[in-house]
Every structure is written in C-alpha cells, then in structure tokens.
Amino acid sequence: MRDDVPAPADGTPRTVLMCPGQGAYLPGVLRHLGDVPSVSRVLGAVEAHSSALGGTGPPVGALLTDVAAPGPDRLVRTHPLAFDLATYAAVVACSTVLLDLAAPPVHAVLGHSVGDLAALTVAGAITLEQGVRLLHVRDGLLRDAALPAAGLLATDLPPESAADLLHAEGLREVRIAACNAPRQTVLAGPDDELAAVRRTVRALGRRATPLTSRTAYHHPLLTDVHRAFRRLLRAQPVAPPALAVHTATTAGPARTPAQLRTVAAAHLTEPMALHRTLRAMRLAGFTTYLDSGPRALLSTLAKAGLPGCTTAAPFRTPAGVDHVRNRLTAALR
Incomplete structure (x- = not known):
C-alpha cells in the first residue's frame, strides 16, 4: 500500500x-x-x-x-x-x-x-x-x-476549458458527457457539432479523438x-x-x-x-x-x-x- x-x-x-x-x-x-x-x-x-x-x-x-x-x-x-x-x-x-x-x-x-x-x-x-x-x-x-447522427469525442481538455470552448463557439447541442480525469473530458452531441469541436480543439494543439459509439450517450x-x-x-x-x-x-x-x-x-x-x-x-x-x-x-x-x-x-x-x-x-x- x-x-x-x-x-x-x-x-x-x-x-x-x-x-x-x-x-x-x-x-x-x-x-x-x-x-x-x-x-x-x-x-x-x-x-x-x-x-x-x-x-x-x-x-x-x-x-x-x-x-x-x-x-x-x-x-x-x-x-x-x-x-x-x-x-x-x-x-x-x-x-x-x-x-x-x-x-x-x-x-x-x-x-x-x-x-x-x-x-x-x-x-x-x-x-x-x-x-x-x-x-x-x-x-x-x-x-x-x-435519433440524429451523434456520438462521443474524447479530449485532453480540463472540464472547465471544455465548457468555455463550447460556450465561446456557440455549440449548444454539445454537452460534457464525462469528466474522467483532470485532463480527460468526453463530449457528446450531434456529429456535425462534434466535428466543429474536433477542428477547434486540434487547432489549439490539443487531442480530440472520436470514440466508437452508436449514439451520444450521457446526453x-x-x-x-x-x-x-x-x-x-x-x-x-x-x-x-x-x-x-x-x-x-x-x-x-x-x-x-x-x-x-x-x-x-x-x-x-x-x-x-x-x-x-x-x-x-x-x-x-x-x-x-x-x-x-x-x-x-x-x-x-x-x-x-x-x-x-x-x-x-x-x-x-x-x-x-x-x-x-x-x-x-x-x-x-
């Protein structure tokens, strides 16, 4: 121990x-x-x-x-x-x-x-x-x-940063699905808005990885x-x-x-x-x-x-x- x-x-x-x-x-x-x-x-x-x-x-x-x-x-x-x-x-x-x-x-x-x-x-x-x-x-x-096409996106953003980004980008249909660790936040939402989040997060030099999922769970x-x-x-x-x-x-x-x-x-x-x-x-x-x-x-x-x-x-x-x-x-x- x-x-x-x-x-x-x-x-x-x-x-x-x-x-x-x-x-x-x-x-x-x-x-x-x-x-x-x-x-x-x-x-x-x-x-x-x-x-x-x-x-x-x-x-x-x-x-x-x-x-x-x-x-x-x-x-x-x-x-x-x-x-x-x-x-x-x-x-x-x-x-x-x-x-x-x-x-x-x-x-x-x-x-x-x-x-x-x-x-x-x-x-x-x-x-x-x-x-x-x-x-x-x-x-x-x-x-x-x-349901509409939707899924999950894992990022290395802290939850506060993820929330700020969603607000700044006006992505109202994307929600925080999981705060898994201090620097792992999973987002859920329609595919088109998740794609926009993914582009923004990667432009910031951070990781954004789509997860295998049939829909936007936790949403x-x-x-x-x-x-x-x-x-x-x-x-x-x-x-x-x-x-x-x-x-x-x-x-x-x-x-x-x-x-x-x-x-x-x-x-x-x-x-x-x-x-x-x-x-x-x-x-x-x-x-x-x-x-x-x-x-x-x-x-x-x-x-x-x-x-x-x-x-x-x-x-x-x-x-x-x-x-x-x-x-x-x-x-x-």
Missing part, C-alpha cells in the same frame, strides 16, 4: 473491480480464456439468452475468441446489438476470472457508462439473463427513437429512451448486491433497489464524473483498482485521478490464466 493513499479505519485495504463500457470490446480478447469454465459459462449463457430473445448477428463467443472478428467501428455500424452484448460479456467474463484470482479479495465494483450493467451483474444485483434482456430492450428503444438526446427504459426497469427484480456498487455518475454507492435501477439507466442521459467518484472512493479507504477490460482504459484513468494508488490491468493484452495471475501478482506486490 502506498503512503499517500489513506487506509480504512480498520486497517484493511479495500479493492475495487472496475467495469469499463464500450471500450471493452476487442476482437479475440478472450481467445486464451475460452476454455476457462467461468468464462465459457458466461459466453454460453449470453448467447443462449440472446438467441431466445431473437438475437441475430455474430455470436458473442466468436467475437471474443476470434482475433479475425470485426473491429469495434465496423461491428457497431453493422451489428450494434452484437457490439453491446460482446462488450457486456467480455467485462463480466474477465471479472469472473479476477474474482477468482484476486488477493486480497474484491470489496466493490465500479461501473463506467454502460459498464454499469456489467458491474450490477458481477455484484449479483441482476442476473446474466436480465443483463442480456436489458440490452435487447435498449437496442429496440434506440432503433425506434430515430439529453436520449431523454425519451431513458424514460422508457426506466419504466421497464421498474418491473425488474433487483437482488441485494454481494459487492458494493459504485458508478461514475454519482459519488456514493448505490444501495437500494431504486438506486440500483437508476444505475442501470444512468449511461443514457446522466453525465459522468469519474474523477469525483474515485476521490470519494479513496476517502472511503479503497486503495487498489483492478481493471477488467483490455487496453487498461480505466486503470489509466485511476492513475491520473489518484496519484499513488495501486492499479492492475491484467487483460491489457489477451492472455491466459497463468499470465493474468502473474500480471495481477506483479501489480499488487
């Missing part, structure tokens, strides 16, 4: 498992883990539940175990539901491996954007079948909404979809979670069934403040942050937001169980 990270009052370091959203899809990411029983159970269950609901498109198992599967940009254009299901299955499957290997044990989950659905599943608040059903329902709502464009999704969520049973559930949309944990249902829908319209959530978790005694996705996306943000914290990203590149265990041990040593 690092000296500049406060320890819990009882002296026990706490560990959180971070569940990323759309960035978690990587073709063949589970190709070395397909035979792990917990992973094969997740992939099989997601495919079975999706088929029962009339799902079409590439099988989730093939997308996650075949390196030649379609890349994120192509898949989200051609089979957006398959993209969502593969993202969800990858995070849940990787999380089952980490829960088996982690020492000390995991005390909480932290969802990021649509990764909240995976976090709720890993914590035991909803089942895999519910998670798949919710993604199918959400897909239908998004298709029926006839008022999805208000009607959000309302319909929330109505459907009221009928969903929610179990008491075995792990504390945190989300980037609020500073504290979700405890009640109503709060947990709110978490499931938050990614549609609610802006994220991951940096705020991470600071609150550190004050609550969380010292170690495990990333359940590829490319170390959330662990990188945790390092940026919490200097001195301990992070591990054992799936940063595809690996088998032994390599995952070794990476985890080395990071937590």
Whole structure:
C-alpha cells in the first residue's frame, strides 16, 4: 500500500473491480480464456439468452475468441446489438476470472457508462439473463427513437476549458458527457457539432479523438429512451448486491433497489464524473483498482485521478490464466 493513499479505519485495504463500457470490446480478447469454465459459462449463457430473445448477428463467443472478428467501428455500424452484448460479456467474463484470482479479495465494483450493467451483474444485483434482456430492450428503444447522427469525442481538455470552448463557439447541442480525469473530458452531441469541436480543439494543439459509439450517450438526446427504459426497469427484480456498487455518475454507492435501477439507466442521459467518484472512493479507504477490460482504459484513468494508488490491468493484452495471475501478482506486490 502506498503512503499517500489513506487506509480504512480498520486497517484493511479495500479493492475495487472496475467495469469499463464500450471500450471493452476487442476482437479475440478472450481467445486464451475460452476454455476457462467461468468464462465459457458466461459466453454460453449470453448467447443462449440472446438467441431466445431473437438475437441475430455474430455470436458473442466468436467475437471474443476470434482475433479475425470485426473491429469495434465496423461491428457497431453493422451489428450494434452484437457490439453491446460482446462488450457486456467480455467485462463480466474477465471479472469472473479476477474474482477468482484476486488477493486480497474484491470489496466493490465500479461501473463506467454502460459498464454499469456489467458491474450490477458481477455484484449479483441482476442476473446474466436480465443483463442480456436489458440490452435487447435498449437496442429496440434506440432503433425506434430515430435519433440524429451523434456520438462521443474524447479530449485532453480540463472540464472547465471544455465548457468555455463550447460556450465561446456557440455549440449548444454539445454537452460534457464525462469528466474522467483532470485532463480527460468526453463530449457528446450531434456529429456535425462534434466535428466543429474536433477542428477547434486540434487547432489549439490539443487531442480530440472520436470514440466508437452508436449514439451520444450521457446526453439529453436520449431523454425519451431513458424514460422508457426506466419504466421497464421498474418491473425488474433487483437482488441485494454481494459487492458494493459504485458508478461514475454519482459519488456514493448505490444501495437500494431504486438506486440500483437508476444505475442501470444512468449511461443514457446522466453525465459522468469519474474523477469525483474515485476521490470519494479513496476517502472511503479503497486503495487498489483492478481493471477488467483490455487496453487498461480505466486503470489509466485511476492513475491520473489518484496519484499513488495501486492499479492492475491484467487483460491489457489477451492472455491466459497463468499470465493474468502473474500480471495481477506483479501489480499488487
């Protein structure tokens, strides 16, 4: 444990498992883990539940175990539901491996954007079948909404600078979707206005990267979809979670069934403040942050937001169980 990270009052370091959203899809990411029983159970269950609901498109198992599967940009254009299901299955499957290997044990989950659905599943608040059903329902709502072309843009601007730029440029339809780190702000809005923002940000010598996304999540464009999704969520049973559930949309944990249902829908319209959530978790005694996705996306943000914290990203590149265990041990040593 690092000296500049406060320890819990009882002296026990706490560990959180971070569940990323759309960035978690990587073709063949589970190709070395397909035979792990917990992973094969997740992939099989997601495919079975999706088929029962009339799902079409590439099988989730093939997308996650075949390196030649379609890349994120192509898949989200051609089979957006398959993209969502593969993202969800990858995070849940990787999380089952980490829960088996982690020492000390995991005390909480932290969802990021649509990764909240995976976090709720890993914590035991909803089942895999519910998670798949919710993604199918959400897909239908998004298709029926006839939304304008819209998306997400990641910048290296502080949130205050991003807000000033949007005001100065008169881009009223672009909103701050996420404050992920002191110098990572994600913007959401119609494609034409995002293109204008991108040109302006790059002219300033800063980074502006379009993110793979079927629409502008965390934006008022999805208000009607959000309302319909929330109505459907009221009928969903929610179990008491075995792990504390945190989300980037609020500073504290979700405890009640109503709060947990709110978490499931938050990614549609609610802006994220991951940096705020991470600071609150550190004050609550969380010292170690495990990333359940590829490319170390959330662990990188945790390092940026919490200097001195301990992070591990054992799936940063595809690996088998032994390599995952070794990476985890080395990071937590």
